[in-house]
Amino acid sequence: MTEPRKVLLELKDVVKRYGDVEVLHGINLGIEDGEFMTLLGPSGSGKTTVLRLIGGFIEPTAGAVLLDGADIAAVPINRRPFNTVFQDYALFPHMTVADNVGYGLMVRGARKAEIRARVRETLRLVALEDFAARYPAQLSGGQQQRVALARAIICRPRLILLDEPLGALDAELRRQMQRFLKRLQREIRTTFLFITHDQEEAVTIADRICVMSEGRIVQVGTPQDVYYRPTSEYVARFFGDNNVLDATVKALHDRRGRVETPVGTFALALDGRAASAAVPIGGRGKLVVRPEALQIGEIDPSLANRIRVRIEEVSFVGPVSHVQVRALERPDLVFMVKLTSRAAGVALAPGSDTEIGWSERECHLVPA
Amino acid sequence: MPSRPGVTAGAPGTAASLVEAGSRRLLGALALGLPTLFILVPLALFLVQSFFYVEDGLIVPSLTVRNYARFFTDPAFLPVFLKTCALCLGVAAITVALGYPVAYLLASLQGRRRYAMALAFVVPLLMSYIIKIYAIRGILGGNGFLNRILLSLGVIDEPLTFLIFNLNAVMLTLAVILLPFAILPIFVALERIPGNILDASADLGASTWQTFRTVVWPLSRQGTVVGASFTFVLALGDFVTPQMVGGTSGFTFGRIIYSQFGFAFNWPFGAALSVVLLVVVVALMSWTGRVVRPRHPP
Numbered sequence: 312m313t314e315p316r317k318v319l320l321e322l323k324d325v326v327k328r329y330g331d332v333e334v335l336h337g338i339n340l341g342i343e344d345g346e347f348m349t350l351l352g353p354s355g356s357g358k359t360t361v362l363r364l365i366g367g368f369i370e371p372t373a374g375a376v377l378l379d380g381a382d383i384a385a386v387p388i389n390r391r392p393f394n395t396v397f398q399d400y401a402l403f404p405h406m407t408v409a410d411n412v413g414y415g416l417m418v419r420g421a422r423k424a425e426i427r428a429r430v431r432e433t434l435r436l437v438a439l440e441d442f443a444a445r446y447p448a449q450l451s452g453g454q455q456q457r458v459a460l461a462r463a464i465i466c467r468p469r470l471i472l473l474d475e476p477l478g479a480l481d482a483e484l485r486r487q488m489q490r491f492l493k494r495l496q497r498e499i500r501t502t503f504l505f506i507t508h509d510q511e512e513a514v515t516i517a518d519r520i521c522v523m524s525e526g527r528i529v530q531v532g533t534p535q536d537v538y539y540r541p542t543s544e545y546v547a548r549f550f551g552d553n554n555v556l557d558a559t560v561k562a563l564h565d566r567r568g569r570v571e572t573p574v575g576t577f578a579l580a581l582d583g584r585a586a587s588a589a590v591p592i593g594g595r596g597k598l599v600v601r602p603e604a605l606q607i608g609e610i611d612p613s614l615a616n617r618i619r620v621r622i623e624e625v626s627f628v629g630p631v632s633h634v635q636v637r638a639l640e641r642p643d644l645v646f647m648v649k650l651t652s653r654a655a656g657v658a659l660a661p662g663s664d665t666e667i668g669w670s671e672r673e674c675h676l677v678p679a
Numbered sequence: 680m681p682s683r684p685g686v687t688a689g690a691p692g693t694a695a696s697l698v699e700a701g702s703r704r705l706l707g708a709l710a711l712g713l714p715t716l717f718i719l720v721p722l723a724l725f726l727v728q729s730f731f732y733v734e735d736g737l738i739v740p741s742l743t744v745r746n747y748a749r750f751f752t753d754p755a756f757l758p759v760f761l762k763t764c765a766l767c768l769g770v771a772a773i774t775v776a777l778g779y780p781v782a783y784l785l786a787s788l789q790g791r792r793r794y795a796m797a798l799a800f801v802v803p804l805l806m807s808y809i810i811k812i813y814a815i816r817g818i819l820g821g822n823g824f825l826n827r828i829l830l831s832l833g834v835i836d837e838p839l840t841f842l843i844f845n846l847n848a849v850m851l852t853l854a855v856i857l858l859p860f861a862i863l864p865i866f867v868a869l870e871r872i873p874g875n876i877l878d879a880s881a882d883l884g885a886s887t888w889q890t891f892r893t894v895v896w897p898l899s900r901q902g903t904v905v906g907a908s909f910t911f912v913l914a915l916g917d918f919v920t921p922q923m924v925g926g927t928s929g930f931t932f933g934r935i936i937y938s939q940f941g942f943a944f945n946w947p948f949g950a951a952l953s954v955v956l957l958v959v960v961v962a963l964m965s966w967t968g969r970v971v972r973p974r975h976p977p
Contacts, residue, residue, distance in 0.1 A: 368878060388881040401879040405897050415883035418893070462883065 325374035352523035394463035604673035729950035746951035763932035778861030786869035844926025861906035868902025
């Protein structure tokens with residue numbers, strides 16, 4: 312998993328300004344050959360701007376886009392070896408599915424027989440062989456999506472850019488398409504740069520995630536990295552309902568530490584790869600505890616990190632239940648606990664007092 | 680729950696619902712009746728009259744096909760009719776050739792500027808038709824703007840006379856006046872092409888020209904045909920322009936019809952000629968309708 316791969320595309324100090332408004336403030340990012348990279352961020356974070364810069368639809372105000380180490384500023388859109396799957400598919404309404412898919416080959420002057428064969432092969436890849444003669448308007452959203460995908464992969468680009476391609480699909484179809492995209496990417500061994508604002512989707516689909524916020528990259532890493540080892544409060548909050556507490560580092564020694572928070576002092580075991588070491592003794596940071604790492608009610612007696620709480624709300628979400636609790640000492644602090652519904656069914660009455668606790672290994676310190 | 684008839688507003692049989700139904704019926708009658716009264720009835724009267732004839736300055740209301748026979752046999756009429764059709768095709772060709780680039784330019788503008796410019800090209804439609812013709816006469820005439828410039832530049836020694844009072848002048852004037860009718864439908868067609876499919880075309884490797892040929896043109900062809908048929912039909916029925924810039928050689932079918940209702944005082948023959956014109960226009964419109972219908976479902 313950690314074998315070093317060749318960097319295919321690199322963004323170097325890329326800045327994009329529209330008039331007085333700077334939308335990208337110096338982006339540095341390397342996309343490795345063959346990986347499935349996801350750009351994740353809320354709308355307005357600049358992820359689509361990054362994609363359009365790479366595609367060649369817009370030019371950077373400063374900085375460079377490098378392909379195999381060479382600047383491609385002078386290469387126009389239609390000469391870049393990248394293809395895009397647009398957010399609303401952007402299929403040609405006056406062409407059949409086959410003509411849409413074969414378009415890239417047609418404009419390159421490929422022979423008719425070759426186009427026909429490659430279109431058939433590509434349509435088979437996206438399971439649309441029987442729809443070649445249809446027009447886009449005669450297809451469902453999911454089918455149009457696959458036509459757009461087929462159209463983008465047929466020319467065997469070095470990089471495929473996907474601009475929130477699953478945004479318009481309903482939840483079930485979305486999950487199917489996520490699995491399909493992942494499989495397809497492995498099958499055709501092409502680098503994918505996939506944009507989404509959905510953290511669950513990013514975690515499911517990506518080899519690596521690049522989290523963006525307000526025109527900056529805040530963290531790049533594997534799904535496990537950003538999920539379990541966020542380097543900032545922003546990323547911690549972006550991934551699920553993390554519990555975040557103000558914390559001051561009291562002791563730090565040989566990968567074990569103690570932090571002081573408004574609801575007590577807690578033990579912390581540092582993960583070698585985590586950012587926790589970035590906060591010195593006496594420094595202020597944020598203690599992050601994942602909601603599923605919290606135990607409630609009958610707590611493992613070995614856990615030292617505990618808080619007395621009052622149960623506010625128990626909501627049943629199928630296999631898991633979400634329990635919202637409030638610290639008895641500090642009623643302004645609310646915690647979210649996620650546990651299996653079977654466990655939640657045992658004596659968790661709203662209004663009753665109980666305890667939550669967590670292991671020193673399952674919490675995490677990020678800079679404030 | 681027991682039903683209480685006549686209490687719920689709008690239920691069948693109540694006074695309110697009767698009024699509502701009545702007014703809806705009235706509206707329906709108007710929507711159907713007004714076009715019938717003001718369009719279909721006059722057309723029918725015209726059609727009937729085209730089968731009458733004139734004797735000793737009086738219209739004789741007995742049916743005959745002699746008006747139609749005269750149109751097809753008298754060498755004074757059919758050639759002028761065909762020449763007029765050719766002229767109007769020329770007008771359609773010029774307006775589309777000039778209108779397409781203008782519409783393309785308009786559609787490529789961004790935001791508010793696009794509509795401000797589009798409006799600027801449509802504003803001439805609000806101006807009096809007669810004034811525009813006079814303006815063009817002032818430019819093309821023997822002592823007109825164009826001649827005076829050419830004379831003062833020494834390009835010519837005496838005023839050019841082929842500029843005005845002939846069919847060329849009629850065609851040029853009609854083209855200038857009708858240009859907005861070509862620009863508008865083409866602009867609308869171009870504007871409806873989503874920007875991202877142009878991006879997609881470039882992204883897939885197409886040059887600007889390839890994108891135009893394979894995406895922009897196929898998606899704006901319908902609007903272009905509509906624009907051409909607009910200007911063709913409007914030019915075909917026109918009789919004021921040929922009268923004012925056509926001179927004696929610029930004789931068109933519209934002028935012939937006009938004269939039948941004027942000094943020739945032969946309304947039945949004029950009606951027959953108008954019916955011929957109408958048949959051509961309707962045929963053209965239905966053909967356009969077929970061409971315009973998209974080959975792909977919406």
